[in-house]
Amino acid sequence: MTQYPDTFSAFGLPAALLTALAEVGYETPSPIQAECIPILLEGKDLLGEAQTGTGKTAAFALPMLARLDLAQRQPQVLVLTPTRELAIQVAEAFQKYAHCLPGFHVLPIYGGQSMVVQLRGLQRGAHIVVGTPGRVMDHLERKSLQLGQLRAIVLDEADEMLRMGFIDDVEWILEHTPNERQTALFSATMPEQIRRVAHRYLRAPREVKIRAATTTVSSITQRYWSVRGIDKLDALTRILEAENDFDAAIVFVRTKLATEELAQKLEARGYAVAALNGDMTQGLRERVIEQLKNGGLDIVVATDVAARGIDVPRISHVINYDIPYDTEAYVHRIGRTGRAGRSGTAILFVAPREIRMLRAIERATRQTIEPIRLPTRADLADRRIAQFKQQVQEVLAEESLDFFRNVVEQLEDADEIPLQDIAAALAFLAQRERPLQLSVDDYPDEPAHPPAREKPARENRGEILERRRAFSDGKLARYWIGLGRQHGVMPKEIVGALANEGGIEGRSIGQINLFDRFSIVELPANLAAGTLDQLKRIKIRQQALGLRPFVEKDEAHQTPRTRRPGSGQGEAATRKEYGDRPAQGREFKGKKTFAKTFSEPKKRR
Ligand code: ADP
Ligand code: MG
Numbered sequence: 001m002t003q004y005p006d007t008f009s010a011f012g013l014p015a016a017l018l019t020a021l022a023e024v025g026y027e028t029p030s031p032i033q034a035e036c037i038p039i040l041l042e043g044k045d046l047l048g049e050a051q052t053g054t055g056k057t058a059a060f061a062l063p064m065l066a067r068l069d070l071a072q073r074q075p076q077v078l079v080l081t082p083t084r085e086l087a088i089q090v091a092e093a094f095q096k097y098a099h100c101l102p103g104f105h106v107l108p109i110y111g112g113q114s115m116v117v118q119l120r121g122l123q124r125g126a127h128i129v130v131g132t133p134g135r136v137m138d139h140l141e142r143k144s145l146q147l148g149q150l151r152a153i154v155l156d157e158a159d160e161m162l163r164m165g166f167i168d169d170v171e172w173i174l175e176h177t178p179n180e181r182q183t184a185l186f187s188a189t190m191p192e193q194i195r196r197v198a199h200r201y202l203r204a205p206r207e208v209k210i211r212a213a214t215t216t217v218s219s220i221t222q223r224y225w226s227v228r229g230i231d232k233l234d235a236l237t238r239i240l241e242a243e244n245d246f247d248a249a250i251v252f253v254r255t256k257l258a259t260e261e262l263a264q265k266l267e268a269r270g271y272a273v274a275a276l277n278g279d280m281t282q283g284l285r286e287r288v289i290e291q292l293k294n295g296g297l298d299i300v301v302a303t304d305v306a307a308r309g310i311d312v313p314r315i316s317h318v319i320n321y322d323i324p325y326d327t328e329a330y331v332h333r334i335g336r337t338g339r340a341g342r343s344g345t346a347i348l349f350v351a352p353r354e355i356r357m358l359r360a361i362e363r364a365t366r367q368t369i370e371p372i373r374l375p376t377r378a379d380l381a382d383r384r385i386a387q388f389k390q391q392v393q394e395v396l397a398e399e400s401l402d403f404f405r406n407v408v409e410q411l412e413d414a415d416e417i418p419l420q421d422i423a424a425a426l427a428f429l430a431q432r433e434r435p436l437q438l439s440v441d442d443y444p445d446e447p448a449h450p451p452a453r454e455k456p457a458r459e460n461r462g463e464i465l466e467r468r469r470a471f472s473d474g475k476l477a478r479y480w481i482g483l484g485r486q487h488g489v490m491p492k493e494i495v496g497a498l499a500n501e502g503g504i505e506g507r508s509i510g511q512i513n514l515f516d517r518f519s520i521v522e523l524p525a526n527l528a529a530g531t532l533d534q535l536k537r538i539k540i541r542q543q544a545l546g547l548r549p550f551v552e553k554d555e556a557h558q559t560p561r562t563r564r565p566g567s568g569q570g571e572a573a574t575r576k577e578y579g580d581r582p583a584q585g586r587e588f589k590g591k592k593t594f595a596k597t598f599s600e601p602k603k604r605r
Contacts, residue, residue, distance in 0.1 A: 025255030
């Protein structure tokens with residue numbers, strides 16, 4: 001195995017970037033980052049091949065930011081991405097890493113967003129522009145985008161741009177940028193046509209390929225849960241509660257910060273859990289592992305690095321809460337279970353955009369990974385009732401109950417309460433902290449059918465023109481939605497909901513502005529009454545959109561917070577997905593009561 005630097009500071013990145021990385025909690029460079037950052041820092045051209053989710057964005061964003069001249073306000077770096085979602089996402093990533101660079105500006109430009117906004121942004125000046133090929137060509141033709149000072153161009157997801165028919169546009173753009181620029185091309189696969197483009201436009205590129213590791217892991221059952229509808233934290237606790245052969249688990253997340261946040265939330269829900277990350281001293285880490293071994297802890301939430309090589313035979317489950325960067329990391333992770341001749345279970349949480357990584361993992365482990373449905377409310381209730389009955393029987397068999405019989409008799413005699421009622425009241429008291437009847441609010445149903453895969457808005461020249469015409473013809477109108485920043489909603493969720501559940505084509509969804517209590521979205525002006533009605537009822541995070549045509553007075557009493565993809569709000573919103581919801585009344589108050597004993601999250605054997 002290649003020896004990679006295991007800190008970002010080893011690259012000699014500016015302090016401002018290292019501070020930002022510490023803030024986002026990246027512990028070590030991923031393999032693609034480890035290989036690409038030094039090459040790009042030297043100003044060399046690069047051809048990088050690695051799967052989705054391996055951290056390619058930071059692999060180019062960090063060296064680009066390191067070499068930026070902040071005093072120069074004309075674009076120095078241009079990043080081309082196949083879809084507008086990606087353009088926004090990449091711009092957000094730049095913003096996050098440049099958090100400590102004063103005056104830094106990154107501008108996403110893509111079809112579907114109002115031209116006026118983009119022209120204004122370009123006039124104001126941006127150090128880095130991230131755009132879809134069509135819209136970038138548009139601006140180059142109008143001369144609103146000037147690339148005279150351009151030093152580097154990055155083609156992100158080149159194979160996807162090829163697949164979507166943008167490759168001619170990309171070549172056109174390459175021909176209209178200064179010759180002496182640095183060029184980096186990233187792709188998940190390297191089809192012949194991409195290679196051809198690379199040979200033609202890259203100068204003696206260094207090639208980096210992160211290979212998928214191949215192994216077999218036969219003693220481990222692998223399953224995955226497709227992340228949708230229900231928050232990951234809730235899903236995790238349901239799964240933990242319903243697993244039959246659960247003994248102990250390692251839960252993998254991507255950042256140090258996430259280890260702590262998730263450990264805290266699980267603790268609040270009654271689990272014996274601790275975080276394990278590279279910030280902890282060696283002594284502390286050893287103590288955590290020791291406690292996991294001897295049963296003092298049942299769950300450890302860890303980063304890849306911190307958990308490397310852990311050998312604790314009682315680990316029955318590995319939960320991939322965040323998908324790993326590469327198949328090799330996955331294999332390392334799940335190897336923490338199924339040890340010493342035992343069997344183990346690995347569960348992977350997969351978001352729609354991570355499906356490709358799932359397939360790569362299947363190939364690497366030479367196993368199909370079966371999807372699971374979350375245990376339903378009824379499943380959990382049945383289980384709890386069965387456990388409750390069993391515990392009552394155990395107490396009857398094992399404890400001496402004379403004193404308590406006496407108390408019950410007093411109740412029965414003095415107040416003439418039938419024994420059955422007394423027993424029912426006691427059962428009620430005993431289950432309070434871990435209810436036998438589960439409410440829909442706490443345990444919502446998983447959507448029955450997976451929503452149609454979120455289609456990225458594709459655009460081509462024709463569509464751009466069509467859309468531009470639509471704007472100027474007034475075919476698009478503004479609509480009001482009763483969800484805003486306060487509700488933690490993200491623009492991409494709104495797009496996703498309108499597209500998947502409302503059947504509105506991604507390309508006819510215009511700009512989205514988030515306000516505190518509501519949002520404004522641009523949609524076709526001529527929506528049929530039926531469609532409007534349907535859109536009104538669509539829910540995000542279990543709250544109805546309440547969509548209706550926008551009237552000017554709506555805006556009067558609130559300062560607009562136009563969604564600027566650079567505003568860094570994506571991060572906060574992402575954190576929301578990890579379940580910031582307070583654990584309603586389910587925290588244990590620390591006192592040892594019967595209820596607390598009963599609610600022990602698992603049976604020890
Ligand atoms: P790709 O472009 O290869 O699909 P991304 O750049 O989108 O991958 O990164 C995927 C996820 O991994 C993002 O959420 C990103 O914040 C996270 N990530 C990237 N690099 C690191 C790192 N070194 N440590 C922790 N998380 C990282
Ligand atoms: Mg990417």
